[in-house]
Amino acid sequence: MESSKQFGAHKIKIVIIGAPTVGKSSLMKRFCDGTFTFSIGPTIGLAERTINIRIHDKDILLNIWDTAGQENFRVVNKLYYKNTSGAIIVFDVTKRESFNDLDWWIKDLTDNAPPNLKNFLVGNKIDLADQRIIPTKEGQNFAKRHDMEYLETSAKEGTDVEKLFQVLAEKILEDKSALSRLSRGSDALLLQPQPKEKAKKCC
Ligand SMILES: Nc1nc2c(ncn2[C@@H]2O[C@H](COP(=O)(O)OP(=O)(O)O)[C@@H](O)[C@H]2O)c(=O)[nH]1
Ligand SMILES: [Mg+2]
Numbered sequence: 001m002e003s004s005k006q007f008g009a010h011k012i013k014i015v016i017i018g019a020p021t022v023g024k025s026s027l028m029k030r031f032c033d034g035t036f037t038f039s040i041g042p043t044i045g046l047a048e049r050t051i052n053i054r055i056h057d058k059d060i061l062l063n064i065w066d067t068a069g070q071e072n073f074r075v076v077n078k079l080y081y082k083n084t085s086g087a088i089i090v091f092d093v094t095k096r097e098s099f100n101d102l103d104w105w106i107k108d109l110t111d112n113a114p115p116n117l118k119n120f121l122v123g124n125k126i127d128l129a130d131q132r133i134i135p136t137k138e139g140q141n142f143a144k145r146h147d148m149e150y151l152e153t154s155a156k157e158g159t160d161v162e163k164l165f166q167v168l169a170e171k172i173l174e175d176k177s178a179l180s181r182l183s184r185g186s187d188a189l190l191l192q193p194q195p196k197e198k199a200k201k202c203c
Contacts, residue, residue, distance in 0.1 A: 009052070009059035012172050013083055014165075015113075016064065017105050018090035019098040020072050023124040026155035027090065028066045031165050036156050055170050062169055074104070081113035085172045086120070088164065093123040093139070093152065094131040106146055118171040119148040120164060127154040 016024045030036055032049050050063045065084070070076055089105050091098040102121070109117070121143040123134060136152060143150035149171070153160045 009061050010173070011050070011061040011063055012085050012169055013063040013065065014086040014088065014168060014172075015081060015084050016066050016088045016090060017071065017076065017109065018122075019092070019095075019101040019105075020069075022090045022092040022095070022098050023153075023155045024071075024088075024090050025066050027088070027122070027124060027153065027161055027164070028064055030155045030158055030161045032064070034158075036158075051165075053166065053169060055166070055173055058173075060169055060173070062165060064165070074108075076108060076112075078112050081109065084113050084117065086118040086168050087113065088120050088122055088168065089148070090122045090124050091134065091139075092125050093134045094125055094128050096133050099134050099138075099142075102142065116175070118168060118175060119146075120168050121146070121148045121150050122164060123150075123152040124155060126152045126159060127157045 016028060018024055026036060028049060032051055047068055048063065048065050050061050053060050053062050065080060067076060067080070070080075087109055089102060089109070091102055109119070121139060123136070123139045126132070139152065140150050149167070151160055151164050151167075153164055155161060
């Protein structure tokens, strides 16, 4: 009997966390819709989107969770992190406080998410070059200390946003322990293949 795995698409859950206004929703919107809005606001937190991407000829459903304003009160609950395979931890390169907040977010992730995640540290808003406070090297060093990948993005210009989601999904798929979680968790269903023309569309 042929395995249904051959015909299904893996669903991978990732979460986006970080201080308010660093651009979490904007990164998700840029990736899912290819657009940018100057004021998104916490009330229109995008909650959860699923997008079909292809990695090494495999259809992958990337399920992305965005906070809906609860980060203002630092009360992201366990459900948010449940069955996640990776996290994007965002700071704003023009705001020192958002960089200082990273320790809190990493602790929240470690305390509440499954172990062995693939994580990316992201310095967003690099289009605001003249307002930059956090140098690339500082971001890189922080990421290295916490065993994370590092990338700088602009949700406004679209710089490296696609790369961020794509590479994170690739790293998750490469990791055997993350993959075993995929086939165990309730978020890790093997789904029917998506039609090709639907690739890169949120549902
Ligand atoms: N210049 C610039 N502004 C951005 C960027 N990303 C987000 N913003 C703006 O920063 C504000 C907060 O963005 P939002 O995505 O709501 O942040 P969140 O609270 O982390 O979800 C909004 O006014 C966005 O338009 C970026 O890359 N560059
Ligand atoms: Mg938001």
